[in-house]
């Protein structure tokens with residue numbers, strides 16, 4: 005809702021009532037739907053609760069809304085529905101669909117970030133404005149006319165981008181492939197989604213890392229997959245665990261993020277890589293290698309991808325523009341056998357009719373441009389700098405209360421909180437202190453961890469952010 | 483595969499063999515997978531079949547591929563798989579996923595268009611390069627820096643675009659809404675997809691028009707929905723049919739495209755609109771109004787949308803940038819109760835993490851710019867001109883063999899072929915004659931129709947295109 009204008013001559017409560025009435029009449033809140041509680045709305049609009057009470061009273065007196073003790077304030081059915089007309093029971097539709105909603109913690113984080121722009125953000129898993137090549141991308145947009153035809157794009161993705169990705173993969177990742185084995189997607193997220201929807205079927209068993217990337221967990225569940233976990237230790241997952249999951253559950257696919265894993269930052273050990281490929285080829289088991297972070301390697305030498313060692317074609321490889329440059333372009337790529345690429349491209353036509361050509365053109369230009377090497381250089385240096393700021397701050401503020409390994413690449417630090425704390429309490433207390441992070445339990449079975457993304461906050465926010473976090477933690481510990 | 487270079491000193495067959503070997507080694511064709519037949523590959527590469535025979539013989543002699551009579555040519559497992567290693571059985575994965583592939587006719591059309599760039603294209607349902615505001619969009623890209631931060635976008639879509647869409651809907655469609663009731667999507671296609679995935683559940687019954695938009699049929703089926711059909715006559719669907727489907731099958735949603743319907747071009751009659759809304763409110767039944775074509779109204783007065791008459795909020799409204807300007811930006815919008823918008827936005831995060839900011843910015847700028855009115859003016863005039871070219875050509879070439887109503891808006895002409903013909907034969911014969919269209923059976927239960935999209939071919943292709951079509955039809959009729 006719109007914040008009332010304090011300079012207006014109209015009373016605040018009246019402005020609020022008018023705004024709500026307008027929204028109801030447009031259908032934003034259908035008859036019968038629940039309005040925010042007085043407390044919540046007051047908080048959201050930055051007014052006293054009594055102002056909202058007055059606004060609701062006004063609307064009640066007009067018969068527009070009704071309140072019943074214990075069941076909140078709802079849009080009146082009589083006024084708007086003029087029985088016997090029925091608005092669809094949207095609530096039932098919203099609750100009834102087969103696709104699962106996101107994890108509650110993530111929705112809470114999104115809401116908090118939208119409400120309070122001043123929060124220091126260790127939660128959003130992406131590069132901050134200081135690390136994205138915004139200037140370079142603007143220059144490319146200026147210099148290059150989009151001259152082509154603006155029709156539906158090729159279902160596998162913009163051909164010049166696919167060609168550029170082929171050279172990029174050869175040069176930066178040691179992966180040999182051809183343009184017809186490439187599918188351009190809306191980030192790695194869409195690659196993961198298409199794989200779960202098109203190559204697997206409800207009831208199939210798959211293996212994922214524990215802990216692992218939180219935005220893929222409900223997606224796997226929505227696809228009806230049975231999830232089995234591969235514990236990540238300091239050297240990554242153990243290949244024997246893959247074999248035993250296969251024996252026990254006939255897993256049909258393995259999803260891993262072997263390079264600076266999200267959230268742990270761990271790199272899969274070289275010996276384990278070879279063993280994993282051996283297990284995969286022994287069992288005819290596909291491995292999905294999700295590789296968004298490699299180029300952030302702080303020492304400039306990214307780990308060798310599984311795909312480049314994959315002699316017999318067990319690996320589906322996924323890359324992304326998001327973590328090396330800009331998540332807001334929504335450009336990622338998958339390398340897969342041609343039959344797989346065709347199948348996924350065809351399904352994607354039915355989901356969204358393919359990607360916009362414009363960001364694909366920008367990504368292609370950037371990957372080929374003279375800007376990329378200096379950008380990556382700067383990205384690595386600045387990530388390392390931010391990582392060190394974070395580590396020093398944690399060591400200074402919470403020397404006895406946290407423990408962590410030092411990541412050598414990636415955007416995140418995975419931090420153990422030594423005393424036992426309740427995730428939800430810690431998160432709420434941190435938000436109250438002006439700082440936000442992702443509770444570790446979101447990523448899997450471990451509790452007592454926090455993921456700090458140091459790539460996102462500005463450099464001068466990191467030290468104050470950790471000091472706010474430390475106060476929050478100490479408040480919880482009492 | 484890559485066409486061999488006729489100027490190279492290396493023999494053609496050798497170049498082909500090398501290219502195939504390279505592709506196999508990169509994993510594009512995994513061990514055990516089928517290669518194209520000699521005939522098909524020769525056609526694809528524009529060489530004699532004997533050249534391909536030589537190339538395959540070369541690869542066979544190296545143990546790289548194997549041919550067995552009756553089962554085609556496959557990549558050798560021994561050479562590449564070095565048993566007992568197993569490549570994943572990709573074929574089983576590709577066939578096994580739960581999402582359905584597209585209709586065979588559509589895949590055939592895509593393939594034919596990719597192979598023969600000279601085909602006159604009455605099949606692709608979009609604006610041709612002559613009708614898209616490519617120049618205007620390039621100017622906007624030049625004039626406006628993308629200054630913002632390139633991070634993940636707001637899950638509901640770029641806020642300035644949502645605000646622009648609110649004014650656009652008010653001004654052009656008579657729809658009152660607010661920015662928080664808007665979800666920006668990858669075209670209307672993604673709105674339809676999100677609705678089927680998130681608000682419905684496998685086994686639910688829904689009603690769709692017959693004939694209706696072909697790219698949504700397999701999508702409905704992939705969502706496990708039971709489809710019931712509403713026949714479209716010259717005034718659109720009949721509201722009584724909705725009521726009786728509800729009584730018989732408890733349909734949970736109605737999907738319609740009331741303005742210049744794809745494929746028939748029909749506009750839902752004004753009286754039927756009121757009746758349909760009455761039926762919907764009587765039954766509490768949601769109506770999805772898919773409205774991509776309205777602004778093409780040749781007389782400049784688009785039909786009134788159902789949504790603008792929807793007093794109690796029965797309608798989910800879907801609009802798109804595709805058919806009024808450029809499908810390649812992939813920008814569409816949905817207007818829905820806030821709880822629905824939130825639910826779909828949340829699910830979309832898991833599917834593709836939202837849309838790229840860049841095309842959303844371009845669309846917002848275009849919708850607000852001084853270019854939009856002249857563009858729409860020009861679009862209407864030119865569509866009308868192309869429609870008339872098509873009609874005259876059909877009347878001249880096939881006066882006794884076809885029958886159609888004259889559309890007053892939209893991109894398509896729905897054309898009855900009076901003598902009985904086999905859809906597939908007619909399509910193949912037309913392709914041989916250098917022209918392509920969509921067979922009517924793709925859209926539903928009627929056969930003996932053809933959809934001609936006159937928006938896509940260049941004006942000077944329309945007359946020759948119909949003359950090729952006429953020859954093809956006469957060939958079939960013998």
Ligand SMILES: Cc1ncc(COP(=O)(O)O)c(C=O)c1O
Pocket residue numbers: 129190191192193194217261266294296323324325326327331336834835
């Ligand atoms: C491991 C991993 N995979 C995939 C993604 C999805 O990112 P995108 O779709 O922007 O490439 C993320 C984002 O945080 C990630 O951490």
Ligand SMILES: Cc1ncc(COP(=O)(O)O)c(C=O)c1O
Pocket residue numbers: 356357607668669670671672695739744772774801802803804805809814
């Ligand atoms: C009726 C109808 N709805 C939706 C679409 C999807 O178009 P887009 O996703 O480009 O908006 C089309 C495209 O042909 C259509 O004809």
